Amino acid sequence: MASAGSGFSGRAALLLTLAAGLVATVAGCSSADEPEVRDIASSFASSGPQGRCDLLAPATLTSLVQGGESCPEAVQHLPVGSGEVVSVEVWGVDAQVHLTDDTLFLTRDDTGWRVSAAACAPAGKGSYLCQVEAS
Amino acid sequence: MTAVRSFLKGNGLSLGFGALFLATLVGQALAGVAEFNDQRVSEGLAGVSLARYVTSSSFAVDVMENWQSEYLQFFLYVYATVWLVQRGSPESKELHRVGTETDQEQRVHEHSGEDSPTWARTGGLRTAVFSRSLGLLMGGIFLLTWAGMSVAGWSAFNAEQLAGHEDPVSWLGYLAHPDFWSRTFQNWQSEMLAVGSMAIFAVYLRQRGSPESKPVGAAHADTGQTG
Incomplete structure (x- = not known):
């Protein structure tokens, strides 16, 4: 502790650069994905039953057909x-889209953005109860 | 001895810890992505690649919360040891030297030598700044990394909020949230414990050859000796 090395300034600069890079990455990635999220949410909202099913995340789709019905049904x-679409929030690999008549949640996987939850109603304290979601 | 070997020997402490830092950062990334994906799969969500994870806010906040506390530790230690002493500890200066000491003891202005840094000799603002430069730098890095932690933590928290079908919060809302303060205090307390225990353990215990320890044969009451 008493012996900070003479090369400290260089290491400090490196750490600061890494720190700035991490923060810039955090801020940058979210905004870069916003147009795609908006497009997927808009397509989901304007599609018919089969089109909506094609845009669901795999785990959500699996949960939806557990009762024996097909997904479109x-x-x-x-x-x-x-x-x-009223507003879009993207944080990491998750997103929230407010429609004029619903709230959607989306998640990103290897194939792109997919809808992970829909038919979501406010349940107080900022949380939502969703009728379409992964179980 | 070649120039390279001479350089490696002369900078072993910096290079050794630099290599350990990179190795442990890689270890943190590998373990972190496994834990992150376990959590997402249990929530019915897709996992992410290592590349996406290391550029995610989840990884960034885990890194930042540790960096900020380390620099807070050094900042406080640099400043606290000007005024606080520990009888018998090599981490402390002698008890009668509490405070910023005289210009003669600190070798500034007319008491500087030919080998003294220029800013120690010139006086005025430059000497005043240079006299506090270590603490200022440590404190500055602490504030920057703590701010970085707050941004990365805000982003990671909001990602978790969305994964749990909850509204995201504003940055100020996150600063008032227990998640921010829990991450902050859990790191701060461990740093204070490490510094405090090192100061007192070094009174009675020795590590032969380490400048962090007193010489093995030094008396327990000897303060400020390193060897």
């Missing part, structure tokens, strides 16, 4: 929104 009986 299950989706058309649920209050999934079809309104315009």
Whole structure:
């Protein structure tokens, strides 16, 4: 502790550069994905049952057909929104999209962004109860 | 001895810890992505690649929360040891030297030698800044990395909020959230414990050849000796 090395300034500069890079990465990645998230959410909202099923995340799709119905049959009986996109929030590999008549949650996998939850109603204290989601 | 070997020997402490830092950072990334993906799979979400994980806020906040506390530790230690002493500890100066000491003891202004740094000789603002440069740098890096932790933590927290189907929060909202302070205090407490215990353990225990220890034969009451 008493013996900080003479090369400290160089190491400090390296650490600061790494720190700035990490923060810039955090800030940059979220905004870069926003157009794609908006497009997927908009397509989901304007599609028919089969089109919506094609945009669901695999785990959400699996959960939806557990009752024995096909995905399109299950989706058309649920209050999934079809309104315009109002706002988009992207944080890491997760996103939230407010439609005029629903709230969607999306997640990113190797194939791109997919809808992980829909037909979500506010349940107080900022949380949502979703009728379409992975179990 | 070749120039390379001479350089390696003369900078072994910096290079050794630099290599250990990189190796452990890689270890943290590999273990972190495995834990992160376990959590996501249990939530019915897809896992992420190592490349995406190391550029994620989850990795960034885990790195930043440790960096900020380390620099806080050094910043406090540099400043605290000006005024606080520990009888018998090699981490402390002698008890009668509490404070910033005289210009003669610190070899500044007219008491500087030919080998003294220029800013120690010139006086005025430059000497005043140079006299505090170590603490200022440590404190500055601490503030930057703590701010970095708050941004990365905010982003990671909001990602978790969305994965759990909850609204994201503002940066100020995150600063008031227990997650930010839990990450902060859990790191701070360990640094304070490490510094405090090192100061007192070094009174009674020795490590032969280490400048962090007193000479093996030094009395327990000897303060400020290293060997």
